[in-house]
Amino acid sequence: IALGEVLRHHGAKPAAVVGQSLGEPASAYFAGGLSLADATRVICSRSHLMGEGEAMLFGEYIRFMALVEYSADELKTVFADFPGLEVCVYAAPSQTVIGGPPDQIDAIVARCEAEGRFARKLQTKGAGHTSQMDPLLGEFSAELQGIAPMSPTVGIFSTVHEGNYIRPGGEPIHDVAYWLKGMRHSVYFTHGVRNAVDSGYTTFLELAPNPVALMQIGLTTAAAGLPDAQLIPTLARKQDDVDAMTSAMAQLFVFGHDLDIRTLFTPASGPADYANIPPTRFRRKQHWLDAHFSGDGSVLMPGTHVAMPDGRHVWEYAPRDETDLAALVRAAATQVLPDAQLTAFEQRAVPSESARLVTTLTRHPGGAAVQIHARIDESFTLVYDALVSRAGQASVLPTAIGAGSAIAPTVTAAPAEAAPAAEPEDDAGTLTDSLTARQVAGLDRWTPDSGETVRDRLAAIVSMAMGYEPEDLPWEVPLIELGLDSMMAVRIKNRVEYDFDMPPIQLQAVRDANLYAVEKLIEYAIEHRDEVQDLYEHQKTQTAEEIAKEQAALLSGATTASVTQAADPQAEPQTSDTPIPPPPTNPAGPTAKAAQPNLAGAAQVLNQQAVADALNSDIPPRDAAERVTFATWAIVTGKSPGGMFNTLPKLDDDMATKMAQRLSERAEGSISAADVNAAATIEELATTVREYLEAGQIDGFVRTIRARPEGSSKPPVFVFHAAGGSTVVYEPLLNRLPADTPMYGL
Numbered sequence: 001i002a003l004g005e006v007l008r009h010h011g012a013k014p015a016a017v018v019g020q021s022l023g024e025p026a027s028a029y030f031a032g033g034l035s036l037a038d039a040t041r042v043i044c045s046r047s048h049l050m051g052e053g054e055a056m057l058f059g060e061y062i063r064f065m066a067l068v069e070y071s072a073d074e075l076k077t078v079f080a081d082f083p084g085l086e087v088c089v090y091a092a093p094s095q096t097v098i099g100g101p102p103d104q105i106d107a108i109v110a111r112c113e114a115e116g117r118f119a120r121k122l123q124t125k126g127a128g129h130t131s132q133m134d135p136l137l138g139e140f141s142a143e144l145q146g147i148a149p150m151s152p153t154v155g156i157f158s159t160v161h162e163g164n165y166i167r168p169g170g171e172p173i174h175d176v177a178y179w180l181k182g183m184r185h186s187v188y189f190t191h192g193v194r195n196a197v198d199s200g201y202t203t204f205l206e207l208a209p210n211p212v213a214l215m216q217i218g219l220t221t222a223a224a225g226l227p228d229a230q231l232i233p234t235l236a237r238k239q240d241d242v243d244a245m246t247s248a249m250a251q252l253f254v255f256g257h258d259l260d261i262r263t264l265f266t267p268a269s270g271p272a273d274y275a276n277i278p279p280t281r282f283r284r285k286q287h288w289l290d291a292h293f294s295g296d297g298s299v300l301m302p303g304t305h306v307a308m309p310d311g312r313h314v315w316e317y318a319p320r321d322e323t324d325l326a327a328l329v330r331a332a333a334t335q336v337l338p339d340a341q342l343t344a345f346e347q348r349a350v351p352s353e354s355a356r357l358v359t360t361l362t363r364h365p366g367g368a369a370v371q372i373h374a375r376i377d378e379s380f381t382l383v384y385d386a387l388v389s390r391a392g393q394a395s396v397l398p399t400a401i402g403a404g405s406a407i408a409p410t411v412t413a414a415p416a417e418a419a420p421a422a423e424p425e426d427d428a429g430t431l432t433d434s435l436t437a438r439q440v441a442g443l444d445r446w447t448p449d450s451g452e453t454v455r456d457r458l459a460a461i462v463s464m465a466m467g468y469e470p471e472d473l474p475w476e477v478p479l480i481e482l483g484l485d486s487m488m489a490v491r492i493k494n495r496v497e498y499d500f501d502m503p504p505i506q507l508q509a510v511r512d513a514n515l516y517a518v519e520k521l522i523e524y525a526i527e528h529r530d531e532v533q534d535l536y537e538h539q540k541t542q543t544a545e546e547i548a549k550e551q552a553a554l555l556s557g558a559t560t561a562s563v564t565q566a567a568d569p570q571a572e573p574q575t576s577d578t579p580i581p582p583p584p585t586n587p588a589g590p591t592a593k594a595a596q597p598n599l600a601g602a603a604q605v606l607n608q609q610a611v612a613d614a615l616n617s618d619i620p621p622r623d624a625a626e627r628v629t630f631a632t633w634a635i636v637t638g639k640s641p642g643g644m645f646n647t648l649p650k651l652d653d654d655m656a657t658k659m660a661q662r663l664s665e666r667a668e669g670s671i672s673a674a675d676v677n678a679a680a681t682i683e684e685l686a687t688t689v690r691e692y693l694e695a696g697q698i699d700g701f702v703r704t705i706r707a708r709p710e711g712s713s714k715p716p717v718f719v720f721h722a723a724g725g726s727t728v729v730y731e732p733l734l735n736r737l738p739a740d741t742p743m744y745g746l
Contacts, residue, residue, distance in 0.1 A: 003207045011260030016155035018192045032153035033174040045143040054126040063127035064105040069117035088129040089187040092219035099127025133184045149174040163191025193220040203230040223451045302332035315359040325384045332359045333388045345386040446499045465491045474634030475515040503533035619643045625690035644683040667692040708742035716742040
């Protein structure tokens, strides 16, 4: 407590607290849950009772404690050989403090060391947080009568309540029962730290005369995917106390936390606030590059663009070295037709090194024709002919060119590789699409050794992209029914490819699948990277329906070889009885109705009829309240409600009660089973949820999301939401701002 008061004197303030064992009363005090007198009373009562109890132990009543490198799951197996041992502290994902009879403690320490694991026996005669504390609970309870717990003003990651987060402003929790539970039962320290990391906290400062928990905190943050957490001690043995505290405060200041650094220095005499430090003497020297840059865009592929009055498009490109003419065609065509794909080409000549390349694109109903000419002064030479088509459409090519020569499959096959310019760098995806508070540029990708499952990482990616909480995601419902739009699908696709370091996947695999299918696809891609890369290249020229069929075959257990078998280039092209349609200029019009995409067939292949229904009529969730309501209905009933305005089936009393209970927990309000049964649609039920989820002080058009704390001089943040939407959607931003920053919604 004294160390914390010193830091508070210099302007430091905790954003949240995590207590551990005897440090729990101090965390309660700094969180505002106990007064200084009551916190001191808890500390003194517990200390003298445990000290007196330990002094009376002898012989068979003595219990030892030890820190062993076993996880909680591993201890379930190990404890089968040591029935007298109990867990005292869940210290880290791979470290646990245990207590029990001396002979069993010595045996498990020896076993741990023999396995090459870390183990250390603690210097105690009693084992806290075990059944040995039972005789002390009655007297401890009596001595704590009269303490007055208060509503916390700072968030608490309670190691007594299994690491759960206690929000500031909630009901008081630090009553007598809380301290009895903390003395008798296990300390869930690693759970609290992990919850803090998952909530976006990256800096941890330990208030202790010597750092004892920073190693366990570091192990927990690393296992949670935060290898560069800031771990700051206050005091340490064999180190000057003043230097140690000054170093701790300097680190807080450097990492951007609240601290008045001026309090560490002697004020200057007079009005000056800063020392008169002489300026740096610069050696004046110019470092300009002797370089000249082109004033146009002709040096960048595909070159300077001009749209002609007759509908054609022309680019002039000044290459610096040998140019991939197919890549030049793609770069030009995608500026006019974003989904253009190279269908056929023929190289007529090789351009000289000094020639400029002039690309001409002429559109037609099936796509476009592209020609590349090499220009030297006023002379033009045709060097490349190509045809491009729209993605997902089978292009109708003429059966003859010139004097009736047939198009051979080996001549018209487009190269499978994508344009190099279209492939973003891995780091770019991180810099432009951080989905969690801790997922910033440079975050390590997921690995099998990270301790995080594919399901947990996928849930985090999807929840942040779509606005759901991870626990609200119904895995069996197709993502498109959950409100997935094109931007969300792209963000999820890019993030999945980056985090799992997997080959590109088709966007269709994300849009029309549920989370179980996406998880299965990721697991397959991790184990068969080369095959999935080949499948991606193969699917570039396919329609959405064809991709869906191959995707379903892959997820059902087929190999990529069976779904990517290409035709033999030496074989005769397949013939069809279907007549070739005439050119679009035929005055008689089309002879047959154009084939429509078989959406029902694709849906049947994927076994997702709900996806097709959603594409045709259902309206997905549109805001936070509808997302929570939709997800809760799907999780509790096990069935998708369809859309926002679909009529809901009637629920029995038990199911309605479960639904109301979960909605009340998620919305932090009182929602009854009658409210659930009274709603005819998800939209109506979401209206009830919204009243609690978006509760706040509203004055006309202004919503007070966070009022200005008394004495605060921080500039407020104003947030806007169009079309009558609620500014409550900015709550994730609010959680990342300093606690004393006011926010108002308009």
